[in-house]
Amino acid sequence: MATRAGAGAAVAGAAVVAVLSAALMLYGPPLDAVLNQAFPLHTARSVMDMEAALQLVRNVVPPLAAWKHKGQAGRIGVVGGCPEYTGAPYFAAISALKVGADLSHVFTTQDAAPVIKSYSPELIVHPVLDSPSAVQDVEKWLPRLHALVVGPGLGRDDVLLENVKGILEASKTRGIPIVIDADGLWLVAQQPALIQGYQKAVLTPNHVEFSRLAEAVLGDPLDGRDRYRSVQRLSQALGNVTVVQKGEQDVISNGGQALTCSQEGSGRRCGGQGDLLSGSLGVLAHWALLAGPEKTNGSSPLLVAAFGACALTRQCARQAFQKHGRATTAMDMIRELGPAFSRLFETSAGADGGVAPTGELRLPQRGTWEWEGHLGLRGQAGDGTQVGGANTAFMPAHGAGRRVALLREWVWLRERSEEVLWKQVRKVSDEVKAAAGPARPSTQRLTGADLLPGAAPAGSTRAQPWPRGVCSEAAEDGVSHEVTPRAQEPETTVWADVTLLNYCVYGRRNPFSSTSTNTCGAVTVWFKVN
Ligand SMILES: NC(=O)C1=CN([C@@H]2O[C@H](COP(=O)(O)OP(=O)(O)OC[C@H]3O[C@@H](n4cnc5c(N)ncnc54)[C@H](OP(=O)(O)O)[C@@H]3O)[C@@H](O)[C@H]2O)[C@@H](O)CC1
Ligand SMILES: Nc1ncnc2c1ncn2[C@@H]1O[C@H](COP(=O)(O)OP(=O)(O)OP(=O)(O)O)[C@@H](O)[C@H]1O
16 A cells, blocks of 8 residues: 555655646456455565555446436435434434536435435435334335445434344345444444345444444454454454454454555544445445456455545545644545545546546656656647647547547756756657657647657557547537636646656647637657656
């Protein structure tokens, strides 16, 4: 697992504010390989471990697509909330939506329901949990739900816990993935048989909840010296349910495999972070099980999902803390879910139509990986000789979404100078021309035929910059293209010391500008981080 410090060391000091797409391998290495490197716990994790595990998560994220209908990306149910705790189920349910579920239901008590509804019109809130017919009321919805999150803000009222017991039994019968957190874990500690052997369950205990479970199930208090072993033992004793022990590092195990997540978070421990995690995990668990071990290279989908949710929560914490410091609350973290998700799990080079995210350049280890990036230019697009001005790219996304992602990619190399970059591009261009003939520029209206399949260097993970035809469709799709105000651009700066390997350029008249001389274009560059 990566430490950001490690990444920071590799990129220290500087200056690329960019959105560059990481052309990572479609499938990462087998999780076993990651796991083998992930322990012992006290060893520092490398960027490669981090990237490998994150890549497995990326593999299970479904593409956004025009042909999909509402609900296909996930319908999640949160069972929890009581008059005292209305925030927790809200945090979990809204997090599920923001991670990408289409619909998020909350099953709560009659008193808590209007309060939770009042927080958000986006949640579907059922005031049923304290009703005598609670189990049947929830059961009616189960066929439509892809995952349940049980416990946030539930409290410990006996009637509610009894109802939740019935809901758990009904959900298990239907094979629904269940994330159990907070007071749901209290219930499990009282009656471990409830989830014994149910391998679609994920438990997400904090320190106290873990100790309680360990005592109940293993008869031991927590062995703080060997968290990995404790988590593994608890998981095994429960029949290989997945356990996520949250803490300074999150330790995840299904009894066989184990993984740690030490993604940089923040020092702020405000309440609600666990709710964000459990709601996010509900969605990721559904996606991962749907994708299956094929997409996780044979490894446990729930382990991968849990890792993804931990990394995401911690990334939200980190981003929120950068903005709000000590004042950070769970809501601030939830607002970061979109950008954090993009940063960790979406790449503009994704073959499945994901719109390019905003975010920082994710740098690989020095000297090891090859990347593809897209550098925008305005001015005379083409052979790269007249560049300057705003550095804006219309970058076609791929696949079904057919949207044009407008990216403002500001690239500074060392001196924060575009000119340095373009000198590099020209230099590489000359080398490429010498070796293989010129890249063919186009300043015409872009059509599929104008796409320049610049030769990817040997071993490139993508054969050509983007699929033929997509650009022309994108240009004609009538989407309105707005320039993102600069102020909204991410301010993250990272240093890239790169060697450019190859590039190709395309350009066309800018259909969104009244100035006839204004062209826009993009260049795909393959480069290596030194
Ligand atoms: N806005 C809302 O509606 C929110 C509602 N929430 C809901 O509240 C309900 C109760 O959940 P809970 O976590 O407060 O109860 P529980 O597990 O009994 O802990 C009690 C005590 O254990 C300790 N302690 C806790 N963590 C620890 C750690 N890592 N390491 C060490 N010690 C630790 C700490 O003890 P202290 O330090 O105070 O002595 C703590 O006070 C539950 O339904 C939840 O969903 C929350 O989601 C937040 C937002
Ligand atoms: N010391 C820490 N350093 C960094 N991240 C942490 C630390 N402790 C917990 N976290 C992260 O915070 C998130 C929530 O964990 P936490 O232990 O706060 O859960 P919780 O007590 O169940 O939360 P809630 O307040 O929602 O009930 C997890 O993603 C975890 O990785």
